[in-house]
Amino acid sequence: MAATEIQLDLPVDMHVHVRQPPMSSLIVPHLALGGIQTAYIMPNTIPPISNVSQCVEYLDQLESLLPPSSDVELIGTLYLSPTLTPAEVQRAAAVRHPKTGRLRIGGVKSYPRGVTTNSDGGIESYDVYDEVFAEMERQGLVLNLHGEVPSDEEKNITVLNAEASFLQHLHKLHAKFPKLRIVLEHATTAAAVEAVKQCGDTVGCSITPHHLQLIVDDWAGKPVNFCKPVAKTWDDRKALRDVIRSGHPRFFLGSDSAPHPFASKMPSAASHGDVQTAASCGCAAGVYTSPILIPLCATLLESFGALDRLEAYVSTNARSFYRLPVSQGSAKRILRREQTTVPSSFTLDAHKDKDDWARDKAQVVPFWAGKELPWKIIS
Numbered sequence: 130m131a132a133t134e135i136q137l138d139l140p141v142d143m144h145v146h147v148r149q150p151p152m153s154s155l156i157v158p159h160l161a162l163g164g165i166q167t168a169y170i171m172p173n174t175i176p177p178i179s180n181v182s183q184c185v186e187y188l189d190q191l192e193s194l195l196p197p198s199s200d201v202e203l204i205g206t207l208y209l210s211p212t213l214t215p216a217e218v219q220r221a222a223a224v225r226h227p228k229t230g231r232l233r234i235g236g237v238k239s240y241p242r243g244v245t246t247n248s249d250g251g252i253e254s255y256d257v258y259d260e261v262f263a264e265m266e267r268q269g270l271v272l273n274l275h276g277e278v279p280s281d282e283e284k285n286i287t288v289l290n291a292e293a294s295f296l297q298h299l300h301k302l303h304a305k306f307p308k309l310r311i312v313l314e315h316a317t318t319a320a321a322v323e324a325v326k327q328c329g330d331t332v333g334c335s336i337t338p339h340h341l342q343l344i345v346d347d348w349a350g351k352p353v354n355f356c357k358p359v360a361k362t363w364d365d366r367k368a369l370r371d372v373i374r375s376g377h378p379r380f381f382l383g384s385d386s387a388p389h390p391f392a393s394k395m396p397s398a399a400s401h402g403d404v405q406t407a408a409s410c411g412c413a414a415g416v417y418t419s420p421i422l423i424p425l426c427a428t429l430l431e432s433f434g435a436l437d438r439l440e441a442y443v444s445t446n447a448r449s450f451y452r453l454p455v456s457q458g459s460a461k462r463i464l465r466r467e468q469t470t471v472p473s474s475f476t477l478d479a480h481k482d483k484d485d486w487a488r489d490k491a492q493v494v495p496f497w498a499g500k501e502l503p504w505k506i507i508s
């Protein structure tokens with residue numbers, strides 16, 4: 130008989146974008162709504178979070194937006210850029226939360242230049258960071274890799290093979306720094322799954338729920354499903370599903386939930402009726418899943434026969450890789466089989482009564498808007 134209730138060790142999302150004011154005030158409370166207890170916060174803000182004091186200030190600001198009853202803990206990351214020195218890495222590793230005494234900055238995120246949202250200050254070569262990586266290895270900070278290389282006509286690289294072309298960098302970094310914990314973020318291909326499996330225990334891999342569902346056809350022409358790296362083929366999706374179904378301990382949830390205002394996702398909305406603007410503007414990359422995250426994961430894993438791996442995927446695998454404590458005593462997330470409808474959008478309070486244009490800039494459309502989810506968080 131199909132399960133009607135599931136208890137989970139408290140879920141962790143090891144890759145999430147919560148943005149800055151005013152958008153962050155809408156997004157941060159959605160972490161708890163989606164069932165997450167620990168959230169690993171990405172640094173691609175404007176400007177990027179590139180040093181310890183910026184990171185601590187950002188985390189303080191985000192924590193002030195958490196509902197008082199929430200058990201959510203935030204872990205910060207630093208944006209890899211030339212200003213990051215070995216001394217700053219040492220400072221980052223020493224920061225503790227003033228109340229809990231827990232680690233506050235978990236790692237450093239590398240964005241190759243120009244491949245995604247706010248990556249203009251991203252890196253062009255890994256070699257210049259050898260001393261930084263060596264210090265991270267000593268201090269136990271994690272290196273989080275956005276695993277794509279920029280498009281390049283000479284090398285025939287496009288969004289479709291940008292991840293496969295990146296994997297050589299993963300292997301080189303792992304060979305050079307075998308004790309450095311490295312996470313290949315939001316893997317989308319069978320090649321990436323294979324590459325991570327071939328590496329040693331210090332290399333992990335996050336997989337988003339949307340990449341467990343989408344393929345190319347789902348984002349070509351549908352902005353709400355467009356994200357970087359783009360979803361690939363049926364075979365690639367099968368490889369992602371298979372590795373989650375196998376329970377491989379180094380593969381875990383990183384939602385890459387990436388909210389963008391509706392106006393930035395839909396060129397026609399952004400143009401506000403101006404044809405020229407509509408023709409020239411692009412579609413922001415990012416899929417928004419935070420408010421529905423754990424019910425969505427349960428729904429997807431059940432759809433491909435992996436519900437028994439839900440706890441490993443959303444909690445225990447990442448807790449073990451990141452050396453986070455497992456839930457204390459009876460602290461659990463409980464899911465019940467109960468139908469709920471995914472809201473069609475989420476809008477900042479101050480903009481709910483505004484005209485369409487102002488609202489489009491303060492409104493986010495979630496993944497699977499309007500669809501039914503068979504699982505609901507009850508505590």
Ligand SMILES: NC(=O)N[C@@H](CC(=O)O)C(=O)O
Nearest residue numbers: 146245246356357387414415
């Ligand atoms: N995934 C995305 O498509 N977008 C992310 C950036 C990122 O992680 O690539 C964002 O911040 O919007």
